[in-house]
Amino acid sequence: MSFFQVNENCNGCLACVQNCPASALDYKDQGNRRKILHNMSLCARCGNCWRVCPQKAVQFHHLLSGQWQEVATMELMRCVVCGEALYTTDFGDKLAVRLERSIDPLCPAHRKSQPLKVWGKIFATPSPQDKEVTQ
């Protein structure tokens, strides 16, 4: 979303376009419609358009409020033991392809301890002989 926004007070006078020092504003007249255009990559964020607009139509308050804007949302893989955030599913899939093996979703701490846990489980399980002895 462009941070240059105009409200319904804009009457297309083009004062902002004519006074933009960075040529970041332009307009297009098509048929019976006028469009005001803004280019983020050219904009110097000087606020001149806001100052010269006779209609008080240029709005920067959403920019000046300094709020975070969500630009992307994706699925996250977490450690299966402790739930620590690891990486996105897409990143994990790409890594698995590059390493040519599947990756267990484990954080560094539990990646180290996992073999011990596995052995712990094996030794904790009574063998058939153990059962006979205890009976």
Ligand code: SF4
């Ligand atoms: S903030 Fe400055 S550079 Fe950006 S559009 Fe407005 S006048 Fe142009």
Ligand code: SF4
């Ligand atoms: S100066 Fe204000 S009213 Fe005029 S075109 Fe720009 S935003 Fe619209």
